[in-house]
Amino acid sequence: MFNNKELFKTAFKEQLVSRLGKSMDEATAGDIYKILGNLIREVIGREWAETNQEYKSQQQKQVYYFSMEFLIGRLLGNNLLNLGLLETVRDGLLELGWNLEEIEEQEPDAGLGNGGLGRLAACFLDSLASLGYAGHGCGIRYKYGLFEQKIIDGHQVELPDDWLQKGNVWEERRPDKRVLVSFWGQVEISEENGRTVFRTVNDEKIWAVPYDVPVIGYGDLHVNTLRLWSAESAMDPARMRMQGQNSYYKFLDYNRSVESISEFLYPDDSGYEGKLLRLKQQYFLCSAGLHSVLRTFEKLGRPYTELPDKVALHINDTHPTLLIPELMRILIDDQGFGWDEAWDITTRTVSYTNHTLLSEALEKWPVNMVRELLPRVYMIIEEINKRFCGMLLERFPGRQDLVDQMAIIESDQVKMAHLAVVGSYSVNGVAQLHTDLLKQDVMKPFYELYPERFNNKTNGITHRRWLMHANPELSRLISETIGTEWILNPHQLLKLEEYKDDPAFQESIMRIKRGNKLRLADYIRQKQGISVDPDSIFDVQVKRLHGYKRQLMNILHVMHLYNEIKDHPSEERVPRTFIFGAKAAPGYYLAKSIIKLINVVADVVNRDPQMNGKLKVLFLENYSVSLAEKIIPAANVSEQISTAGKEASGTGNMKFMMNGALTIGTLDGANVEMHEMLGDDNMFLFGLRSEEVLQYYRSGGYHAREMYERDPRIKRVMDQLVSAGPFCCHDLEFGLISQSILDLNDEFFVLRDFGSYADTQAAIDRAYLDTQAWAAKSIVNIAHAGHFSSDCTINRYAADIWKIRPVQPAIQV
Numbered sequence: 001m002f003n004n005k006e007l008f009k010t011a012f013k014e015q016l017v018s019r020l021g022k023s024m025d026e027a028t029a030g031d032i033y034k035i036l037g038n039l040i041r042e043v044i045g046r047e048w049a050e051t052n053q054e055y056k057s058q059q060q061k062q063v064y065y066f067s068m069e070f071l072i073g074r075l076l077g078n079n080l081l082n083l084g085l086l087e088t089v090r091d092g093l094l095e096l097g098w099n100l101e102e103i104e105e106q107e108p109d110a111g112l113g114n115g116g117l118g119r120l121a122a123c124f125l126d127s128l129a130s131l132g133y134a135g136h137g138c139g140i141r142y143k144y145g146l147f148e149q150k151i152i153d154g155h156q157v158e159l160p161d162d163w164l165q166k167g168n169v170w171e172e173r174r175p176d177k178r179v180l181v182s183f184w185g186q187v188e189i190s191e192e193n194g195r196t197v198f199r200t201v202n203d204e205k206i207w208a209v210p211y212d213v214p215v216i217g218y219g220d221l222h223v224n225t226l227r228l229w230s231a232e233s234a235m236d237p238a239r240m241r242m243q244g245q246n247s248y249y250k251f252l253d254y255n256r257s258v259e260s261i262s263e264f265l266y267p268d269d270s271g272y273e274g275k276l277l278r279l280k281q282q283y284f285l286c287s288a289g290l291h292s293v294l295r296t297f298e299k300l301g302r303p304y305t306e307l308p309d310k311v312a313l314h315i316n317d318t319h320p321t322l323l324i325p326e327l328m329r330i331l332i333d334d335q336g337f338g339w340d341e342a343w344d345i346t347t348r349t350v351s352y353t354n355h356t357l358l359s360e361a362l363e364k365w366p367v368n369m370v371r372e373l374l375p376r377v378y379m380i381i382e383e384i385n386k387r388f389c390g391m392l393l394e395r396f397p398g399r400q401d402l403v404d405q406m407a408i409i410e411s412d413q414v415k416m417a418h419l420a421v422v423g424s425y426s427v428n429g430v431a432q433l434h435t436d437l438l439k440q441d442v443m444k445p446f447y448e449l450y451p452e453r454f455n456n457k458t459n460g461i462t463h464r465r466w467l468m469h470a471n472p473e474l475s476r477l478i479s480e481t482i483g484t485e486w487i488l489n490p491h492q493l494l495k496l497e498e499y500k501d502d503p504a505f506q507e508s509i510m511r512i513k514r515g516n517k518l519r520l521a522d523y524i525r526q527k528q529g530i531s532v533d534p535d536s537i538f539d540v541q542v543k544r545l546h547g548y549k550r551q552l553m554n555i556l557h558v559m560h561l562y563n564e565i566k567d568h569p570s571e572e573r574v575p576r577t578f579i580f581g582a583k584a585a586p587g588y589y590l591a592k593s594i595i596k597l598i599n600v601v602a603d604v605v606n607r608d609p610q611m612n613g614k615l616k617v618l619f620l621e622n623y624s625v626s627l628a629e630k631i632i633p634a635a636n637v638s639e640q641i642s643t644a645g646k647e648a649s650g651t652g653n654m655k656f657m658m659n660g661a662l663t664i665g666t667l668d669g670a671n672v673e674m675h676e677m678l679g680d681d682n683m684f685l686f687g688l689r690s691e692e693v694l695q696y697y698r699s700g701g702y703h704a705r706e707m708y709e710r711d712p713r714i715k716r717v718m719d720q721l722v723s724a725g726p727f728c729c730h731d732l733e734f735g736l737i738s739q740s741i742l743d744l745n746d747e748f749f750v751l752r753d754f755g756s757y758a759d760t761q762a763a764i765d766r767a768y769l770d771t772q773a774w775a776a777k778s779i780v781n782i783a784h785a786g787h788f789s790s791d792c793t794i795n796r797y798a799a800d801i802w803k804i805r806p807v808q809p810a811i812q813v
C-alpha cells in the first residue's frame with residue numbers, strides 16, 4: 001500500500017514499465033488511467049479476498065441486490081476517495097506531470113442503467129460497503145450500456161455505447177464460477193420412488209460467466225462484490241465440427257443468439273418492453289445469480305431450511321421477479337422439498353422494491369412466451385397462481401371479481417408485480433407519498449391482504465459521490481466549519497444550520513457555487529462554443545425525458561419569458577440560464593420532439609441579441625452520471641416539476657439539495673419529505689397536489705382547451721408551437737406536442753400548472769436578488785440533505801427488511 005506520495009510515485013513508475021514498457025515521457029493519459037486502475041486493484045486485492053473470507057468464517061447473512069440496472073458511472077475518483085488515497089494520488093500525479101481530473105476523464109462511464117432506478121442500485125452498493133454490510137450486487141454485464149446521445153440538428157441521435165472497447169480495469173472475469181442457464185425444451189414428468197419428478201429435456205443451455213467488480217467501502221477496507229453476468233456459448237465446437245459444414249453455420253447462429261442475451265441494455269426507461277430478448281435477460285440474471293448465491297450458501301454446510309437466516313434476496317423492481325419461481329424450482333426439483341416447505345423458504349428470503357405507479361410500466365408477459373421459453377418455471381408460476389387464487393376464494397367466498405383483479409395470471413398475461421408481492425415477505429415503496437399511494441390505490445387489495453408486508457424506504461444518494469467527489473470545495477468548507485464527523489454520519493450536516501446567517505459562511509457558499517458555475521461554463525464553452533454568464537441564475541432540469549417529468553412545461557415557460565422580453569425590451573430582468581439534459585427512449589416520439597423543441601428554443605434565444613444578459617438556454621447532450629457530477633454542483637435552481645403522484649421518489653432532487661440548489665417543485669415523491677424538513681421558506685412549491693390530480697383522473701373536469709382559451713400567456717406559446725413565428729415552423733414538427741396537449745387533453749396537466757409555475761419562477765427571481773437570504777436558504781438545504789444519504793436508507797433496509805448488522809459496526813448513522 002502506498003500511503004505516501006513518494007511510495008506512490010515509485011510504485012506507479014514501476015508499473016508503467018512492467019505493464020506497458022513505457023517511461024513517464026511516453027505515457028498517454030489513457031496509459032496513466034490504466035496503470036492507476038491496476039494499482040488500486042492490487043492495493044485492494046488482499047482485502048477483497050479477506051472480506052469474503054470473513055463473511056464465510058463468521059457465517060454472516062449475505063444480502064444480494066438483484067437489479068437489471070447498475071448505473072455506476074466512473075469508479076476511479078470514487079475508489080481513490082473511499083480508499084483515502086485521493087490527495088496522495090492527486091499530488092503524486094501532479095509531480096509526475098499529470099492532472100488527476102484529466103485522467104478521470106479517460107474512464108468511460110459504466111452506463112448499465114437508464115436512470116434513477118439503476119443509479120439507486122449503484123448508490124446502495126456504495127453505502128452497503130461503506131457501512132460494512134455483507135451486501136452484493138447481482139446484474140448483467142451488458143456489452144453496450146445505455147446509448148450515447150448526440151444532438152444533430154436539434155434531434156436526438158442514438159449511438160452504441162461501446163464502453164468495454166478498451167477493456168475494463170475494474171472487472172475480473174471468473175470462468176471458474178460460470179453456471180449453466182437453460183431455456184426452451186419440454187418438461188417430462190415421471191414417478192420415481194413415489195415422488196413426482198420434473199425433468200426438462202431438449203432445452204438449450206448456455207453459460208453465464210461472471211465478471212466481478214470490487215465495491216470498495218469508504219474508510220476501513222471493506223470490499224464487497226458486484227457480480228455481472230455475461231452470456232457465452234455452451235456448445236462444444238469440437239463436436240460441432242464432426243457434424244459437417246451445415247452444423248458449423250448452426251453453431252455460429254447459436255453463438256450469436258447466445259451472446260445477444262447480454263449484448264445491450266434496453267433503453268426503455270419505464271415503459272413495458274415486450275421483447276422475448278428482455279424476458280431472456282431477466283431469467284438469465286435470476287437463474288445465474290441464484291445458482292451462484294446458492295453455491296456460496298452450500299459451502300456453509302447448513303440445511304436449506306436455514307436459507308432465510310443466511311441469505312436475503314432483494315429485487316429492484318419487478319425485473320428480477322423470476323427469482324421467486326426459480327428458487328421454488330431449485331428447492332423442489334433439485335433439493336427435493338415439498339411445495340409448502342419450498343414456498344415457506346422462498347417467501348422468507350425474497351423482498352421487493354416497487355418503483356413506479358405508472359400503469360404502463362407495470363410488467364406483464366404473455367403466457368405463451370413464458371411457457372415456451374421457461375416451461376418448468378411457468379408450471380411453477382401457474383401453481384403459485386392456482387394456490388393463491390384458491391386461497392382468495394376460500395377467504396372471500398364468491399369474490400371472483402377480487403380473484404380476477406389480484407390473480408398472477410390473468411387474460412393470458414403474467415403480472416410480475418402480483419407475483420412479486422405474493423412471493424416475498426416485504427414490499428417497499430421508495431418515498432412516503434409513493435408508499436401511501438401504493439397502499440391506497442395501485443396495490444390496495446394486496447395491502448389489505450398482507451398489510452404487514454408493506455413498508456416505506458425513501459430513496460437516498462451516496463454523499464461520497466454526490467458531495468465529496470462531485471463538489472470537493474464545498475466538502476472542504478463543510479469540514480472546516482463543522483468538522484469531519486458528517487462524512488461518517490451525514491446527519492451531522494444539520495450543524496450547518498447554525499451558520500445560515502453567518503455572513504462569512506454565506507459568502508464562502510456563494511463563492512464556491514460561483515466557482516462551480518465557472519467550471520460548468522468552461523465545459524459549455526468548450527462543447528458548444530456558447531458563453532454563459534456565471535452571475536445568472538443557473539436553472540437546471542436534468543433527468544430522463546418523460547411526459548410526466550414535464551420538461552415541456554419548463555420549455556413552454558422559457559418561450560413565455562422570451563415573449564415577455566420581446567414585449568418589454570427595456571425592462572430589467574434577473575438573468576437566467578436554463579440548462580437541460582435528458583435522454584429519450586428511442587421509440588418515444590413525443591419525448592424526442594420535446595428535445596427538438598428545447599434545442600430550437602435554445603437556438604432562437606441564444607442568437608437573439610435582445611436576450612443577451614437576460615436569457616440563455618442550453619441542452620447538454622448525453623446526460624450521464626459523470627455529466628451529472630459536473631452540472632449539479634453548479635446549479636442554483638433544481639427543477640423537480642413532475643405531475644404530483646407520478647414520480648415515485650426522484651433522487652436527482654436529493655443530489656441538487658445536497659449541493660445547495662433551491663428546488664422549484666411539486667409535492668411529489670421525495671419532494672414531499674424535503675418540504676417537511678425545509679418548510680415553505682427554503683423551497684419553491686407550486687402546482688396541483690396528488691389528491692387533486694387523482695380527483696381529476698377519477699372524475700374528469702379538466703379541460704386543457706379551457707386553460708388555453710383563458711390564459712393569453714398559454715395561448716401564445718401553444719400557438720407558437722404550430723404557427724409561423726420565432727420557433728416554428730416549416731413542417732409542423734411540433735404538431736405532436738400541440739396535439740398531446742390540446743387534442744388529447746394534456747395527460748400530465750402541463751397547462752393546468754403553468755400559471756402557478758410561472759408565478760413561482762417570478763418569485764425565484766425576486767428571491768435571488770437578496771443574495772444573503774438566498775445563501776441562507778441554500779445552507780439550510782445542504783444542512784438537511786444528510787437525511788437523504790443512502791447510508792440512512794441502507795441502514796433502514798438492513799434493520800427492517802434484511803435483518804442484518806454491519807460486520808464491523810464502524811459507522812453509526
Ligand SMILES: *Cc1c(COP(=O)(O)O)cnc(C)c1O
Nearest residue numbers: 115116543624625628650651652
Ligand atoms: C440521479 C440520476 C437520475 C435520476 O434523476 P431523477 O431526477 O430522479 O429522475 C437519472 N440519471 C442520472 C445520470 C442520474 O445521475
